[in-house]
Amino acid sequence: MDVPDVRPYHDWFAGFCRSFATPVAEDQRNLDLKEEHTGRVRENALRIAADLGLDEQGTALAEIIALLHDVGRFPQYRDYRTFRDSASVNHAALGAKVLIERRALANLAAKDRDVVLRAVTLHNVFTLPQSLDPQTALHARIVRDADKLDIWRVFAEILVLPGAERPSAAGLGLPETPGYAPEILQQLRRREMVRLKSLGTLNDFKLLQLAWVYDLNFLPSLRMVRERSIIDRLSATLPGDAAVLSAVDAVRQYVEERIAERPGA
Numbered sequence: 653m654d655v656p657d658v659r660p661y662h663d664w665f666a667g668f669c670r671s672f673a674t675p676v677a678e679d680q681r682n683l684d685l686k687e688e689h690t691g692r693v694r695e696n697a698l699r700i701a702a703d704l705g706l707d708e709q710g711t712a713l714a715e716i717i718a719l720l721h722d723v724g725r726f727p728q729y730r731d732y733r734t735f736r737d738s739a740s741v742n743h744a745a746l747g748a749k750v751l752i753e754r755r756a757l758a759n760l761a762a763k764d765r766d767v768v769l770r771a772v773t774l775h776n777v778f779t780l781p782q783s784l785d786p787q788t789a790l791h792a793r794i795v796r797d798a799d800k801l802d803i804w805r806v807f808a809e810i811l812v813l814p815g816a817e818r819p820s821a822a823g824l825g826l827p828e829t830p831g832y833a834p835e836i837l838q839q840l841r842r843r844e845m846v847r848l849k850s851l852g853t854l855n856d857f858k859l860l861q862l863a864w865v866y867d868l869n870f871l872p873s874l875r876m877v878r879e880r881s882i883i884d885r886l887s888a889t890l891p892g893d894a895a896v897l898s899a900v901d902a903v904r905q906y907v908e909e910r911i912a913e914r915p916g917a
């Protein structure tokens with residue numbers, strides 16, 4: 653089986669980012685955030701691929717998908733000045749369209765091209781369809797875990813910045829009021845994912861991001877959550893009442909249980 657050469661995809665992505673460069677500092681900062689995010693998603697994907705023991709071919713595909721998963725963010729931001737899909741376009745579908753239009757995957761075998769396009773398209777869906785072929789399912793799962801792991805990093809770093817220093821598109825424009833939606837706590841306790849449309853405040857968004865833990869597919873991803881103290885960092889700025897603390901504990905408990913199921917794996 654042909655192992656794709658990954659270097660041209662790095663070059664292509666770097667050139668793609670440069671083509672969206674803008675003299676408007678705030679806009680460039682938002683775009684830089686996505687370029688840096690891509691680099692970190694790539695590192696996460698490579699670590700997951702290594703831990704899963706993927707072969708060279710599988711590892712190269714995981715890397716290419718990570719590099720290209722968010723290309724839709726650039727035209728989305730240029731055209732709408734937001735990263736909020738519900739207020740603009742589905743950036744994953746737009747990304748796949750960009751890759752096709754620019755023939756970015758022309759050197760890949762047809763089957764690999766298909767896997768890349770589908771994994772890019774599916775990287776942001778609420779839940780993956782059941783009926784995926786094994787290759788697409790594997791790669792969609794890797795990029796989804798790798799992506800969440802880095803969104804947590806970005807978000808945790810932003811939460812500790814003073815408001816004026818935060819990249820403007822990072823908090824989805826949600827109000828930073830002290831309240832939260834109690835039904836989201838219920839969902840956390842029931843180990844359920846939370847839908848974006850139920851968000852009213854920045855606190856709700858922190859709780860939604862905690863619920864992503866329930867969607868992680870691989871043990872190395874859960875280990876990275878623990879290693880990086882994701883749960884502590886996301887919950888540090890939440891209200892400290894008993895209801896919130898017990899919901900956060902439910903998330904922490906879940907991570908510990910999953911890791912303990914296969915401690916040596």
Ligand SMILES: [Fe+2]
Pocket residue numbers: 721722743775776799
């Ligand atoms: Fe994305």
